[in-house]
Amino acid sequence: MPDALTMDKIVSLCKRRGFVFPSSEIYGGLGSSYDYGHYGVLLKENVKARWLEAMVRERDDIVALDSAIILHPQVWEASGHVGGFTDPLVDCRFCKKRFRADQLDDAQCGKRPSKHPGETDDCDLTEARQFNLMFETRVGPVEETGTKVYLRPETAQGIFVNFKNVAQLARRRPPFGIAQVGKSFRNEITPGNFIFRTLEFEQMEMEFFVPPAEADEWYRYWIEERRAWYLRLGIRESHLRVRPHDADELSHYSSATSDIEYLYPIGWSELEGIANRGDFDLTAHTRASGTKLEWVDSATGERYTPYVIEPAAGLNRSMLAFLCDAYDEELVGERERTVLRLHPLVAPVKAAVLPLLGKDAEMAGRARALYEELRRVLSVEYDDNGQIGRRYRRQDEIGTPWALTIDEQTLEDDTVTLRDRDSLAQERLPLGRVRERVLDLLAAPWSSPKAS
Template identity: 65%
Template sequence: GSIAYLRPETAQGIFINFKNVLQFSRKKPPFGIAQVGKSFRNEITPGNFIFRTREFEQMEMEFFVPPDDSPQWYETWKKLRFDWYTELGIRPEQLRMREHDPDELSHYSSGTADVEYLFPIGWSELEGIANRTDFDLKAHTEHSGQALEYFDGQTKERYVPHVIEPAAGADRATLAFLVDAYDEEEVEGETRTVLRLHPRLAPVKVAVLPLVRKDGQPEVAHEIRDALKGRLQTEYDEGGSIGKRYRRQDEIGTPFCVTVDHQTLEDRTVTVRERDSLEQERLPIDGLGDVLAARVEAPWTTPKLA
């Protein structure tokens, strides 16, 4: 049989397909090709939790630009990638952008910077942004005999694009979001554990809770759950006291709880409880999906910044 090798990064498959994508998409630089998938490393001493593993999930993009524009795009992508983490709720003071010293740079890179997060164990890399110049496309051209270049029909210029590469570890990013979201606070003499995830990241957006398991409340709660689940990740829970159910949802980061009670049966309104502020308000069942969907997508800042 043939010898097969596991890929150390997703990037090389993108470079090989550069010419195909260029032709069928009719793009011109600047444009990017992104991929999410498994990568593999022959780590001699795996360990340190998820930071040194032989298999991991990687998110990479090769962004092809005209050679003269690569320094500008390198700076642009550094800011975009840093802002991605803060916009999804990570506190800016827990992040830093660290430029590589000249002796750290890969042989193909004219500049590389790492986005690092301050974990409880110290600063660790979440992703790297590299200016890979034209090294990869030229190397594949040399070994394949196929010219991987772009011809500008307007300027009649032919060139090999330079590449800006943001390469992130999905596992590490997930851990950073979880660590930064974890919080404990004192509420009515008890410790409340809450995962203050950005609503867009929360695995469950809405929990629907009947106050009691009788009097028609579960039926109305199921009706609401069925109406919401097509547009928002929704969970139904009727086990235990309402206080314990609220706490369970706090611990998994659910931003909104909808409670069906006796008043619901009278006027078709429900109580909506907000995870971070603990505020509660009455809202009609009609239009509830629109209100909650808008709140999930609304700008959000972690209360941990206060």
Template identity: 60%
Template sequence: MDKLVSLAKRRGFVFQSSEVYGGLGSVWDYGPLGVELKRNIKERWWQAMVHSRDDIEGLDAAILMHPKVWEASGHVAGFTDPLVDCKVCKGRFRADKLGDARCPQKPSKVPGEHSACELTEPRLFNLMFKTFMGPMEETAAVVYLRPETAQGIYVNYLNVLNSTRQKIPFGIAQIGKAFRNEITPGNFIFRTREFEQMEMQFFVAPGNDEEWFERWRELRMSWHHALGLSPDKLRWHRHGDGELAHYAKAAYDIEYQFPFGWQEIEGIHNRTDFDLGRHQAASGKKLEYFEQATGARYLPYIVETSAGADRVTLTVLADAYREEEVEGELRVVLGLHPAIAPIKAAVMPLTKKDGLPEVAEQLYRELRRRTPAFYDDGG
């Protein structure tokens, strides 16, 4: 993993944020190549989820939302992780992820294993970033940075339905920033406090949810395969009864085998009518769907696909990383899929004689009008 992080900085994919001031922990900036790679991944997702389908509409909801949205969704009361402190080293760790953490004083040990460790009892820590809207820092002015993009879709469900010709089943897709005050971020851009989600919420009639759930499972895994990811490094993880979120009827994660182990890069969830039901009850606004053909009224069930743009970017980089030996020298190569590669063509004249540089530069200019290209006359 260290080699990949080094390459990412050296080649302009990802930089430590605020590096001239010593950096800010687990906050990253995308460089010239990184921003193009991530943008290509997002555009490929948008093409698959919106532009190539008649039954999905796009949305760009605000990051700041009415605080009642987060009260109704359960985030204010329940969006928490169990936190423990070490009284000796002053480190803070997720109580349910101690096996993934390391003791700051004894990196070979997990927190609590070292005899000098003294961990507190777990307490719940809310992951939402809180701020204030307007000049007064008072309770009435509290707002939150959204911890997910999904709620912006749910509260706009009627707006999209009424302003388009869509009928159930249909979906709403969104790409946008989300923020979580993670206790233990890490593994480069895998787990950060500021990240970008690519989410789609698909609204279906109750009783059809399981069929659509399986259909979206198949479609989403196929999308990752189409990125050129190694099939043997992708797998499904089914959430058992003890893992299922309170809102979920079923959930599967698409996992990738990173250098630091198997980890989730996308989740597919059957959320039932939980979300619309909560917002209908809290807002007093009827969110039921009226089916003209049958005269039935019902709250739609929701099948969610939720991928992290940063995690998929890291997955692509990790999967593309190669070390090759050429004439006794080791070189690093990124075997990126052409559709998402930040540069599609390179023009490099090998001599400065016979007008070749002029011809090469003209070729480069023509290429640039059609595709991202790179020019180097250094020889």
């Protein structure tokens, strides 16, 4: 029976197989900053692509946007971030660790992890201080005369300040949405748990503008729609739940918020939040900018400030959830196999082309030809290095759903072996049908074979 999944196992696999590396590692690293290797980039791009498909390409009521990372500083004053985007902070003079004052009961003492900060005689906590979560920088070549600006802590405000532009040009009327994927930056007090909470991260946010009377209906719709998206991409239902926020948890702009939570190795934690933001944002920017951000029906003359329903997901957290849910260990032929059972649509590489004998010129030639054919339509990999069993294991660990092996029989009858990652079943098929077969498999329904 394999041991329970730990974050250490995920971290080890990610570094070993080139998904994620500590940033600036040769200089000792920078806390909670990470670089994404080849397979990490491909995995992230696939998650983004599936999100954009679900949000934009497959719908008529949502359009895309890519707003600037550095916005006018008044944007953050109007949104409440400058005055209110702070957390209470305490330091322990003994262990030198920093904690959120409102989360001491959930934190671990720096010297005695079984205790909470403040529970031991050695703990020496400072008074709580407010800690600004936004990164400041300056625009202008001379520091003394430059304008103080901020790296955005969320992508949402870039959508709100563009509401008028999009409403006029996109030929949409409420209910309609604006979707954006991009980087955000937060000077986190307690970053950690690998890529779960980092200083810079990517968000997948959509602001859905609705008539005020329809806000609750759309709020409930988007909770279920976003939950279903994770299930469709293979996340096990037993590891996913919806948790409505209590009244004392709600942000100042929210009348209702629910978190879609995933059961990470660190416990149940937020994967995505869905909030009913009301008309707070458009009203605040209207008041601060003097520009009316409202919907006007040209036919009837009706005008109102739309309410906003916001599904906001972290790309890094989504990637981590897919990795955790896919990670599996099993015994195959008395040898332990580590495998990422990723949904094929999310997997970094869809198929691996493997000549049984890499130094055999004829086998290698057939394999390269097949690889060149498939790479035009799929993310595929060619691997002729090492024993075939080791190559299978390598592909299993990066989540490749199918392996295509060219062997002696291929030279006789132009057939190849297709091996399935999850079942280990093999089938023989003609070289001329490989592309069609892999594309059919990719389009077929898929669910995790892991026990719930």
